[in-house]
Amino acid sequence: MAAHAPLKPVDFHLLLALVDGPLHGYALAGRMREESDGQVQMMPGNLYAVIRRLDRQGLVTESEARQPEEDRRRRYFALTDAGRQTLASEGQRMERMANAVRRRLDAASRDPEVTT
């Protein structure tokens, strides 16, 4: 799984947005915007280019999940198992990084000279 990490921020947010279940493109973009506090705003061209790349990499796949009355042509996307694992390992990696940062900062605040 290490092959995928570290993920690009856009890929990370896209995978993260799919954790709760399959979404169609517009909803996916909306979820990504929400979860990134407005940092990641996807327009159709880039969104679908990224989806296709992640699809190729096997992290995302098309899903049959669809509201019964909905337009049948509308595609939903879901995390693959590989996608879920990649996201999890990326999460762990980020956690490790965050811990490392916290440790260093804590140490620095106790002993200010370390930082210089």
Added chain:
Amino acid sequence: MKTLDASRSLLERLFRLSLWLYPRDLRQAYGGDMTRFLHQLEARARDRRLGRLRLAGRLLLDAVTAIPRAHRWQAQHVMTSVPTPGATPWRRFGKESHSMTTFPHDLRVAFRRARQNPGFTLVAAFTLALGIGANTAIFSVVYGVLLRPIGVADPEQLAVLSLHRTQDPGDAQGMWPSHLVTMREEVEGRAGVQQLASYLFDSVTLLSDGEPQELGTSLMVDGAFFDTLGVDPLLGRALEASDLIADRRGNACVISETLWRSRFGSDPDIVGRVLSIDGAPVEVVGVMPDNVPLPQTGVQLWQVQGWDVTDNRLFGRLGVLARLEPDAAFSVAEQALAASVTRFAETNPRFEAYTISLSRFRQALIGSAQPAILAAAGAVGLILLIACANMASLLLSRAVVREREIATRRALGAQRRQLTTQLLSESLLLSGLGGVLGVGLAFFLHRVLLDLASGLLPRLYDVRLDLPVLGFAVGISLLAGLVFGLAPAIWAFTRDLAGAMRGRRHARSRQSPMSDPRQALVVMQVAVAVVLVTAAALLLRNLAELRAVEPGFEITGLGGARVYLDDDAYSSDAQEIDYYLALLERLRATPGIVAAGASSGLPLDPLTIDYDLPYALPGEPESETLRQAHFRTITPGYLETLGVPLLRGRVLAASDRSDTEKVAVINETFARVAWGESNPVGESFSIYGGSRTLQVVGVVGDVRFHGPAEQTRPAFFVPHTQTSYGSMTVIARSASSGHSGDSGDHDARSAAGRQVSAAVARAALATDRNQPVHSTFALADLERGAVATDRFYGHLIAAFAAVALLLAGAGIYGVVAYWVNESRRELGLRMAVGATGGDIVGLVVSRSLKTSLIGLALGMGFSGLAARGLEPFLFGVTATDSSALTAVVAVSLAAAIFASLVPAITAARIDPVRSLRGES
């Protein structure tokens, strides 16, 4: 809500077009979803200000970044992936992957080629930029004036009333307040007429925060005006019936967005502020956006006013709008309103000869401008055609040079499609470059156009370079690239493969310079340019004719002012007569003023309201006559001030008083129509249904009352002492004017006239402090205004014709230069056997001229059709005007010769020895 539909489909169409730039499998897999995504973005953008424009910007940014990314990822994938059949759905592209990557590849190759050959690239791009820029600028006018939805609710239910003489529907004028009262009582709420509203153009002086400011175009409106028009304010509210105060101006006003921004610095708290308008406190209740459509442009302020039916300053000046029921029949409403006006005339005999007609709001707003705008659009479209032909010709020339390369690639098995995409991507690159330059040029031309057309075209506030207009620019650029990129592609597949590979260029050099498709292109270019040059020649001749028309009076040094006396202060004829006599006396005593007079109406003045009165000759029952004549009441000295020549008898004098015999001075046309060749002095005619008989005491020269293009009508002048008017136009002539030869310098004449008009305004204030003049003018400006529209279109089409000639000349130049280069051997040989430089120049020019002559002949043929279309715009010039056509032939031939002269001179400098050895 047509607007949204129209521009949505445009944005969506552009978006769908952009999908073709993505890799094919992405487009096929997700194109539909991407479009659905767009729909949702659009739905969200709809409620926001500028939402659509912002969305367009973001989509553009998105496409620009995503397309190269998608191709890069695609390419990386193609290189790294091991095709495993049936693994995942997206791997189905396998075989097509090559063709999918060719477009960006082709584009890169095209870029490289463009950089290698900057001269060619720049010439092609600039040629196209001229065409695209001019077309985009004109399209911004076409779109803004003719196509953009009018900014009122349901414009198709809105109508404009006009009052006109029954016999002359073309000569419309405003209505009387009492008309409105009658129509409101009888028609409003019936016959499909929902509501009537009225307005009056005026000028007010605004005093707030310092300097007084004259607001040239303000509108006095009744309480129903904004409701009837159906427009929403930017801030605050519109004027309502509750703001109205009977018989006078109310103390509420609405200001324009422009005034709000320029004068009040976009103050968000403007609503509620009290301004001083003409000395009275008036509260601002709202701000109106700049696109409130009215027949006149640039309204700055709307103030509410209750019409006083006895106020003669309002007579014949009210504009009236009618809002019809959604399902109302236009003709029914018109009949009901006309019937009301007819009933009104039963008690007001002066309106017997008048009726009203209803025109649709859109028609009233833009109707008269439409044909000319479309003609301009057609003309500029021809320029694009010439520019495209130039590009096709240039691309063909290059395809010929690359004949060997193309033939080799074909022999190596290159698919027709691959070669076509390669050639197309080159032409698309050029047209894209031309489009970008063209849009830049359009921004400039757009500004110039707005400047020149100011006051001449309606709805200029709606003329913008926005998304639909830019979409048009993109569209024509793509079209130009596609259509004219195909020319060399088609050519490339009709060539003799083997011969080309061997490098044979035998056939062409023996023939004329135009022995290939480019010959046809040059013929077409010349023909089209000739059509435009003909149109320009006719319009310019027309303008010269208009300028040469003698107005019938001396314009230089004339200025004046309009005075509308207050009814209350001047309630009797004697008071009015004394006021004008006192004012004129004061004026004549002013240093520098040599003559002064006043009249109920002035020639060339758009604000003058004309009356044509029926008249009868002795022994002729008036009821049987349809004869009418222009009626003016004047003071002594008026005709002399204008400089109208006296032909017989005498002019009006101070001795013509209310208690002396009723007299009139008539114009030449009246004399001829009524009395033929015999002397009319001493004859008489009657007016007002025979109740007044006037004796003719003199005949004066004809005056073109309505500008040079109008026929002179019979007219008669009566002394104001016998028919008094409260509203007169006072004119004066300055001493310096004389009959000098400076009539060509408009600015000087205008300045001299304005000095005089300022003197008139001062004299009026000195005569009665409480009666300031209504407005001032210089006759030179009025004269210029009378032909302003003709001048605008004449100069516009002339500019187009010049560009067309330039482009056609560039086309000829390109083809001849190419032929000279190809024919070095032949030309060298001729020189080796004794041909002089002059012979060579003659040879080259005469060969190219043959083609130009075919184009010229063809163009003259088409010009016949174009000229017929122009006839409505022409005055005193026929479509077959010989001097115009001679000029066309001369100018076109000169351009054709000039264009081929440069390459011809190059040809004459060929060194025969080197060219025969095959060196260049």
